[in-house]
Amino acid sequence: MKMIDGGVCAAKGFTASGVHCGIRKNKSKRDLALIYSEVPASAAAVYTTNLVKGAPLTVTKNHLSNGVAQAIICNSGNANTCNANGIEIAEATCELLGEALSIPAENVVVASTGVIGQPLSIEPIRGGIPALVAELGDHSDAAAEGIMTTDTKKKEIAVSFTVGGRECRIGGIAKGSGMIHPNMATMLVFITTDCAISPDMLQRALSSDIAETFNMVSVDGDTSTNDMVTVLANGMAGNETIAREGEDFNAFMKALNTVTVHLCRCIAADGEGATKLLECRVTGAADLSVAKTVAKSVICSSLTKAAMFGADANWGRVLCAIGYSGAQVDVSRIDVAFRSDRGTVAVCENGAGIDFSEEKAKEILLEQEIEILIDLKSGEASSTAWGCDLTYEYVKINGDYRT
Secondary structure (H helix, E strand, O other): OEEOOOHHHOOOOEEEEEEOOOOOOOOOOOOEEEEEEEEEEEEEEEEOOOOOOOHHHHHHHHHHHHOEEEEEEEEEEEOOOOOOOHHHHHHHHHHHHHHHHOOOHHHEEEEEEEEOOOOOOOHHHHHHHHHHHHOOEOOHHHHHHHOOOOOOOOEEEEEEEEEOOEEEEEEEEEEOOOOOOOOOOOOEEEEEEOOOEOHHHHHHHHHHHHOOOHHHEOOOOOOOOOOEEEEEEOOOOOOOOEOOOOHHHHHHHHHHHHHHHHHHHHHHHOOOOOOOEEEEEEEEEOOHHHHHHHHHHHHHOHHHHHHHHOOOOOHHHHHHHHHOOOOOOOHHHOEEEEEEOOEEEEEEEOOEEOOOOHHHHHHHHOOOEEEEEEEOOOOOEEEEEEEEOOOHHHHHHHHOOOO
């Protein structure tokens, strides 16, 4: 497997585009994105568990009931959530795009992101679709920009891998900066591959992967109403279709995981107001459930996040987060250390503080990527979670988000 360029356009048969259609007031920002496959593709998706769901999720779920899709359209600037005509607009978007691409409206995945509860008209989307289709090409970056809201950086990746002697490619784009605390999905993530895989196995791969990747990301503890992860696999690589578990399925899973982990790190690092990417690695857990619970609790701790912002090696906050996580652990055996490119400093052994250099610790914690290392010393299970520091800027962004 190797890293390649191209994002969602790296796989054979996929093109993308992004335009400004007028949903967002700033004309310099794209607010409508499209990903298109030359041929119908196997499709799989996971969705937010928030009871308040954006209308596009309801429409997309209906469209993917047969496991087939050919295009993804997404607008930014308006979440199309809690709107009386939300379903109508989402369905109209699919119909308009279907007509423009000469494909069934049912083969369109529709998504939206932005402010909740704001009126949305179909007119900007109707007016933007012709340009969106006309500009289809090797433009993953334009599509990545078109789905951004408070994101400060585009998030995309692609890798090549081998299945059954055939080179396959998989790539993805994502948006996510705030309102991120997923459960069975996260943010908006769109992944494309030319690997041939059945819809059932594609869904199995995605559902399995997100439990260890996107569900282990948290920026602020808020689960969005519009979270969705979608994968399209058009089979144009020419490999024998993956229809069961085995070597080929494992190779696909490894490539998918490479893409999703990269996007997880990108999303966490670009959290609203964030200055640091935090990665919590838990080892020595009695089982996977304990490892995941501990990692997620620490990465979600506001006090730990604030300490990381201040480069303060306040390991007591880490222990505190472990203690209220609900995981059954032996506190008297826990070790904690902090690590970055500037080195590693052990701060806690067997649940108690140890002597360490505060100066060295601060030097380590001033870096932009920080690892929080926790050894529970109670088993062989491990897990990783991603998050970011909590800064003054986060409050500023969300204090006047609509205005």
